[in-house]
Amino acid sequence: MRYQLLGPVTATGPQGPVPVAGPKRRAVLAALLLNANRVVSERQLSNxxxxxxxxxxxxxxxxxHVSELRKLVGRDTILRQAPGYLIVVRPGELDLHAFDEAVTLARDELEAGRAESAAERLRAVLDTWRGPALGGVTxxxxALEGPALNKRRLSALEDFFDARLAAGRHVHTVxxxxxxxxxxxxxxxxxxxxMLALxxxxxxxxxxQVYADTRARLASEVGIEPGRSLRETHLRLLRDTTEGAAADAPGRAPVADVPVAHVPIGDGPVAEVRGPPGCTGRWGSTRARRSPRASPPACWASRCGGPARCSPS
Structure with a gap:
């Protein structure tokens, strides 16, 4: 037998698709498959x-429903064991098991530096999904089990993008x-x-701009600031940009570490910031929230001749 939960719930036998009729019967089958090779009590099935x-x-x-399912998939496949029932699933029969195994292998490959192989494996296993998990059930x-399964799919998709980026396929991933x-x-x-791909x-x-749009959306729709990973990526890109501009400017030494003061970057102390002597730059506010580990903020005043190091008071 072959069972599929990653999309519409189906069963396929040696002669082709098995007609599992009705959302309740498909739900009973899916509930047993989600707990494959383990007893599911009648109370659990009811819930x-x-x-x-x-x-x-x-x-x-x-x-x-169990009696009808036993006729379809085999009486030796669904067993009565107090206080409920158990479905026997062998290796390779359930698409969810194959998915989890492939994702684990791909993550191991990515950690070992085999990014291309990991990306190919993840692409193949993501293609086995035929829509949202547990389609056609009650x-x-x-509602109880679908979100967790779909979240596993999304996590694997993110792993796939990590593998593509690690393999240097930025243009094709954007x-x-x-x-x-x-x-x-x-x-x-x-x-x-x-952001990294771009x-x-x-x-x-x-x-x-992706960061700016995301920050605005989070503020307006959820009322929160971007998380640490987004903030740190934003600062890293800003440093790369300002270092590149400083390196290209005639007669200017590279700036080693230039964060931005007008973006909240942590929960550290609030510090006064001021520009270097003669700087007429203006911040949106004269105070900027800074992480204890952050370097001094950058001054963007045009009369400073470009980004310049400002010092905390």
């Missing part, structure tokens, strides 16, 4: 399939990352990956 409002005849309905089961960010606008890791393509202004 997963019918939720908080099961019918009075729920026990009898479970028995009917709402209680989909478009897919933009689509992923559009589908998951509050997923910080995707925004970080998009930056490595020589499109740093676009990468910085």
């Amino acid at each position: 997963l399939v019918w939720g908080n409002d099961p019918p009075a005849s729920v026990r009898g309905q479970i028995q009917v 709402e209680p089961l989909r 478009g897919e990352l933009r689509q992923a960010v559009g589908r998951h606008p509050f997923r910080e890791r995707l925004h970080v990956q998009l 930056h490595r393509c020589g499109r740093t202004p676009e990468a910085l």
Whole structure:
């Protein structure tokens, strides 16, 4: 048998697809498969399939559905074991197990420096998904178990982008990352990956705009600041940009470490900042929140001749 949970719930036998009729019967099958080779009690099945409002005849309905499923997949496959039922699933029969195994192997490859191989493996296993997990089952089961499964898919997609970036395929990854960010606008890791891909393509202004747009959206829709990973990526790109500008400027020494003061970068102490002697630059505020580990903020006053080091008071 072959069972699929990563999309519409289906079963396939040696002769082809097995007709598992109705959302409740598919939900009973899916609930057993999610706990493959383990006993699922009748009470668990009731909660997963019918939720908080099961019918009075729920026990009898479970028995009917299990009986019909045993006819479809084999009487030696679904077993009665107190206080419920168990489905026997062998290696390679359940798409969820194959997915988890492939993702684990790909992560090991990525850690070992085999980014191309990891990306190929992740691309292949992501293609096995046929839509949101647990399609065609009852709402209680989909609501209880679906989000965790879909989150595993999203995490694997982020691993795929990490592998592509590690393999140097920045140009070919930007478009897919933009689509992923559009589908998951509050997923910080995707925004970080998009910023890095754009930056490595020589499109740093676009990468910085991604941060600005994300920060504005978080503030307006959720009321929070970007997380640490996004903030640190933003500062890193700004340092790269200002160091490059300083290196290109005639007669100017490179600036080693230039963060930005007008972006909250941590929960550290608030410090006064001022420009160097003769600087007429103006901040949006004369005070900037700084991380204890942060370097002094950058002055962007044009009369300073470009970015220059400012010192805390």
